[in-house]
Amino acid sequence: MQNLITILTSSVGRKILMAITGLSLALFMAFHLFGNLFLFVGEAAFNSYVEKLHKLGFLIRIAEFFLVLFVMSHAYSGILLWIKNRKAKKVISSYSKGNTSGAAKYAAFTGSVVFIFLATHWSTFWYKFNFDLQGMSYYYVVTESSVGFGSPIVSIFYIVAIALLGYHLKHGIASAGQTLGVVGTKYESIYNNISAIFWFWIPLGFISIPIWFGFIVRVI
Amino acid sequence: MTDYNLFSKAPEGDLYTKWENYKESLKTLTPEEANNYKIIIIGTGLAGASASATLAEKGFNVHAFSFHESPRRAHSIAAQGGINAAKNYKNDGDSVMRLFYDTIKGGDFRSREDNVYRLAEISKNIIDQCVAQGVPFAREYGGLLDNRSFGGVQVSRTFYARGQTGQQLLLGAYSALSRQMENKKVTFYPRHDMLDIVVVDGKAKGIVTRDLISGEVKTHSADTVILATGGYSNVYYLSTNAMASNVTANWRAHRKGALFANPSFTQIHPTCIPVKNDFQSKLTLMSESLRNDGRVWVPKKKNEQRKPIDIPEEDRDYYLERIYPAFGNLVPRDVASRRAKEVCDEGRGIGPTGFAVYLDFQKAIEEKGEDFIREKYGNLFDMYQNITDENPYQTPMKIYPAVHYTMGGLWVDYNLMTTINGLFSIGESNFSDHGANRLGASALMQGLADGYFVVPHTAMDFLAKEKPLKKDITDRAEFKEAEEKTKKEISKLMSIDGNFAVDEIHRELGKVVWDEIGMARNEAGLKHALSEIPKIKQKFWSNISIPGSEKDINQELEKALRIKDFIELAELMAFDALDRKESCGAHFREEYQTEENEAERNDIEYKYVSAWDYSENEQPKLFKEELKYKNVKLKTRSYK
């Protein structure tokens, strides 16, 4: 067991942990978006979907527990590696011309922004949905309330954060493929094709909601 | 002055079973007993790394020294073409006997039968060993090892890893060495120059080193010392050797009593990229394997101004194919080199300096396709294009001979021990296996044979008869004296404060050595060299400049310590070449040639190894080891 712990706390071990948690979170996003799209079907559909989820009760709490655990361990490993990497690079030459893509270079930064976003997301949407509905419908909370897209500031922050999340995933998913050893196998091209769904189409799906409910609907 | 009666110490008896029987007669030590002994190995190239690893596996405590930062930087890494082994995988009639004969003949009958036979025999084990280490040799589609043919032979027995065979073999030996470093059986001293041998009671018991970073001069003692310090081609200034390759360790041993054998046997490789300008720092070799598909030619008329592709077939002289119909472009290195010099001296050389010939792949590309050529030589072609800015797929390469390897080296007996008791010399640093000319793909073979399979046995036998020191004896007077001498020499060099950079003197020396002790030698030239070299020596000792301090990293001082020895060596080379009034292998004396301009050997008077003893103020003294040929008939080499 000691051996296994040593293996998993090495730089490569931590990367594997980040890859697994990261990909799991990306899968969760797909599921999350599936629910969000009920907003476009209509108020009744969305509300009943949330109700149904709530009826699962205990199961949902377990899922949420893992969700938080994954986010935390992803962030924790990320921070540890970031510190290690800062130490390893002694002086960065002011003349250095990196060959690194932006998505990769700013992964830690985009990750941090996403983390802040998640914290506010939970303390607003999630908290309201679970404990502080005050008679509002779920649909209303999202589309009209001041913690939802009724506030242009929330909408803009949401759009920016999700866009950065997509950018984070652009590097993250490719990186996970490398870390999990998909690169160089026959699954590489399938993996790369699927990855675009996650870093481009799904974030686009999320963004479409504040754009529609936060701006377009209001203008029309 | 000691009188030496040079005797190889090879046992009597049947050539074919000699080594096996001898090996069985050698004394051995258990790993527990071996643990009492300390061995110093200088140099961690192919020979040094393989010997270090193997001796450590046997239980000895090895202290390995290198002027490089890591064993992986040794110049063995640059060998391109391949390594010979008498495996007969191609079923083309190869055998140990045939490899033995080719090597003796290739060396123009100036090497020792017993050593060469042993080399041929061991060649097979080397391949097994390297494959087991994970050396990625080229393979056929069936998954078996591939072979190619190499200059000077008519069978395919050369194993290769693209054009990077030396790299792959060295990395194999380096990995074995690294494993023993992890096991704590090898202590590696990076960036250390060996500056003297310490002899105690007639036996080599230690060394003096300079730490190239701190500048510290220090002594180390051990039960035996093994030199694996490579060749001295850099005496020519321009050679294909790495910039830091040097003769210093060998020369210091020579000054302490190790005879230096055949110093003038230096190999000129026929396929190198020609010199372009005065700032050139080194020459780059293009693997000899290129001659398998490339055809060597020059224009028929002098001062040809047309571009090579505009010169029609009838105006080209494929001189090697013309003179040597049987071997064609695959004649041995010395022959190919000398013929190139000859056509250039006639004024038919090409390029801006007139010292170059074409190596043309047009026919091979037409017949076998560009892809085939790319697969086989891609990296060499890329390298050529990078250096010269010309595309060899479209226009022929320009090549010219350059110094590449030195057959000469410290005299060793069958056990690879020098004339200093307890001092061994392995790999290129000794003289033993290649006679007057080395065949392609034989250097890697010899380095690894000595390191993996010969010296571990013979050094163990030597040590088994020695009482282990078990402690550091560097407080003895001999060590103190050697250390002081080295320090004095360093301060003397530092104090000169003249006007020339060491490199400038080196270039000057190189020009004299190349002109007079190069591809063709004659009495007048050699005498001229002997009168020029002392002037260079004088200039060196009175007018070089070494900025900085000796107690610090000082690359100019490192160079100066090496050039000092090169100057002395150059003199010895001239004496040796002057003494040998015959032409054999790479040693071509213009006075001794046939009517067809081939080398004229003189087996009656010169069938010996010249072994020179150092003398501080007088001429070096020559000792001779008569060569006996019991199993091969002496023949005039013919490649027609």
Place this chain on the structure above:
Amino acid sequence: MNINLKVWRQKSGENKGLLKTYRLENIDPNISFLEMLDILNIKLVKEKNDPVAFDHDCREGICGSCGFMINGRPHGPQKATTVCQLHMRAFNNEDDIILEPFRAKSFPVIKDLSVNRKAFDKIISSGGYVSTNTGEAPEANSTIIEKENADEAFLSSACIGCGACVAACKNSSAMLFTSAKVSHLSLLPQGKEEGKDRVTKMVATMDSEGFGACTNTGACSAECPKEIGQINIARLNQEYILSSLFSFLKSRK
């Protein structure tokens, strides 16, 4: 051509360094970059100044000794080329050329452009070998190795250990170097046996030597003079995952 060099001068690891400017005139564009430095050094020696220290040896691009940053890029502007194989024709007349040592905590500066890459040797000695003693080897052709695998293994073992990957990496990670050796050996049957142990040991050494973690940016391969590919890193990861699973299953027993 004329050039303006800005060279990092640092007396030793303990001293602070700075960029010093040197101007060289009438440089032949066909000489190599290191020959240009030779000219500078001879000039400095003749002026009784300390010449620039830099590592170099074979000047054929194979020993891995040379390597420093030229205008912020390891080994300079030319793809798949070591410094020693770089020629002055890759630059323009009156160019400013900035030379600095490889920057990484695990590569301490020795002097000027020369750094200590001992950490690489440590990584290799922690597992980059097949454990076989001299004389134990079976007949070479008794092991048949698919040509494709042998060729792949060769490409991985073509690494020259120059350290450009570490210098190129924003994290100073030695992942490309380590993975090239892991790949080379794990692609061959001889090396498979110890594969799981090897990869964990080599990664542990890489970490303890202070190299950063790989964040899969690919900068290393882009700057590698021997074009060692990212696939090696994927292979190391595969080996590492297998090794963890193996160790997990073993701990359950």
